[in-house]
Amino acid sequence: MCNDAIRIAIKSDPKNRFALIKLAYKSLKGYGLHSHYVLSACEVAFSAYKNKNRKGVPQIRSAFFKLDRQVYQLNHLLLRIPTTPRQFIFLVLDGSKYHLSFVNDPTLKTGPLTITEHHVSISFSKGVTRFEPEGFMGIDVNERNATVSSTNGHFRRFTELGEVVEIKERYREIRAKVARVTRQDKRIGKGLLAKYGRRERNRTVQRIHRVSKQIVDYAKEHKFGIIMEDLKGIRKHYRKGNKQGSQFKARMNTWVFGETQRQTDYKANWEGIPDWFVDPRGTSSKCPCGSRVVPLQDRKLYCPKCDRTWDRDDLASKNIMACAVPQARPFKRSDDGERGAGGSNPQSRWREG
Numbered sequence: 001m002c003n004d005a006i007r008i009a010i011k012s013d014p015k016n017r018f019a020l021i022k023l024a025y026k027s028l029k030g031y032g033l034h035s036h037y038v039l040s041a042c043e044v045a046f047s048a049y050k051n052k053n054r055k056g057v058p059q060i061r062s063a064f065f066k067l068d069r070q071v072y073q074l075n076h077l078l079l080r081i082p083t084t085p086r087q088f089i090f091l092v093l094d095g096s097k098y099h100l101s102f103v104n105d106p107t108l109k110t111g112p113l114t115i116t117e118h119h120v121s122i123s124f125s126k127g128v129t130r131f132e133p134e135g136f137m138g139i140d141v142n143e144r145n146a147t148v149s150s151t152n153g154h155f156r157r158f159t160e161l162g163e164v165v166e167i168k169e170r171y172r173e174i175r176a177k178v179a180r181v182t183r184q185d186k187r188i189g190k191g192l193l194a195k196y197g198r199r200e201r202n203r204t205v206q207r208i209h210r211v212s213k214q215i216v217d218y219a220k221e222h223k224f225g226i227i228m229e230d231l232k233g234i235r236k237h238y239r240k241g242n243k244q245g246s247q248f249k250a251r252m253n254t255w256v257f258g259e260t261q262r263q264t265d266y267k268a269n270w271e272g273i274p275d276w277f278v279d280p281r282g283t284s285s286k287c288p289c290g291s292r293v294v295p296l297q298d299r300k301l302y303c304p305k306c307d308r309t310w311d312r313d314d315l316a317s318k319n320i321m322a323c324a325v326p327q328a329r330p331f332k333r334s335d336d337g338e339r340g341a342g343g344s345n346p347q348s349r350w351r352e353g
């Protein structure tokens with residue numbers, strides 16, 4: 001249905017999804033499904049059509065469907081979805097304690113439902129009020145670890161991120177091997193690759209979840225606001241001199257940074273913890289005293305003025321933290337002078353959740 005609707009969109013260039021629904025309704029209704037599927041297919045098709053890029057004709061490749069809140073019913077773990085008019089399918093969801101904590105929480109609102117080959121996703125929302133932070137913590141994410149420093153003077157290092165990079169590298173080798181061995185039979189190869197892909201994803205995402213959860217729990221406990229680097233135009237791989245250079249590695253690291261920040265951001269939002277994204281420029285080249293640091297061996301840095309040796313990641317996280325503290329040296333940002341988070345944080349900005 002989505003691909004039919006995309007073809008119709010390409011032919012008629014509708015202005016918005018409602019126009020597409022008008023154009024496609026009759027032909028998509030031919031599938032005999034509940035009308036909501038037509039609306040949902042047009043919505044997905046229109047966004048795919050709108051985001052079409054140089055790769056040519058957009059296409060929805062994996063089987064999935066998406067339904068609005070008013071179309072399905074969820075009663076504890078029993079899910080009722082309509083198929084054709086007045087016909088329903090019932091699914092019993094496989095829910096853990098964690099899932100049940102959402103399903104059975106009457107204060108949460110349920111949102112759209114998505115079903116794919118392997119997953120049922122239900123979105124939940126709630127209204128939160130952001131608290132006024134009593135301190136801040138800065139997070140420096142790099143390819144080996146996430147280093148956190150907070151205004152209470154604590155540093156903490158999460159090394160699971162290094163494992164994530166190793167896992168990703170290992171699975172890349174496995175995938176290359178699978179591709180070689182199953183050259184004769186593409187179908188088996190595809191199944192195996194999908195299986196390893198899922199396994200890799202589970203292992204990596206799980207580790208990142210552990211890191212982001214601990215960061216957010218700490219912030220919640222101490223009422224700290226969270227400050228992270230703005231990764232737009234990421235310069236990390238150039239800044240840290242380790243033996244990379246392959247494009248693959250750069251991409252994989254970007255994924256690890258991005259996923260760590262994404263998880264931290266949404267978990268912070270969920271808990272009402274204020275978070276900011278700041279310009280990372282200079283965070284590992286200057287001492288908090290303002291003077292330039294001199295690089296030593298083993299990722300150590302030395303400030304001649306304070307006669308102090310810093311660990312590179314500690315220093316970066318401390319400087320990132322300082323970006324939101326009013327007395328700190330201002331960090332220049334070119335594009336958001338007006339969008340500060342209010343009184344005490346002129347140099348940083350809220351990330352829209």
Ligand SMILES: [Zn+2]
Nearest residue numbers: 287289303306
């Ligand atoms: Zn210094």
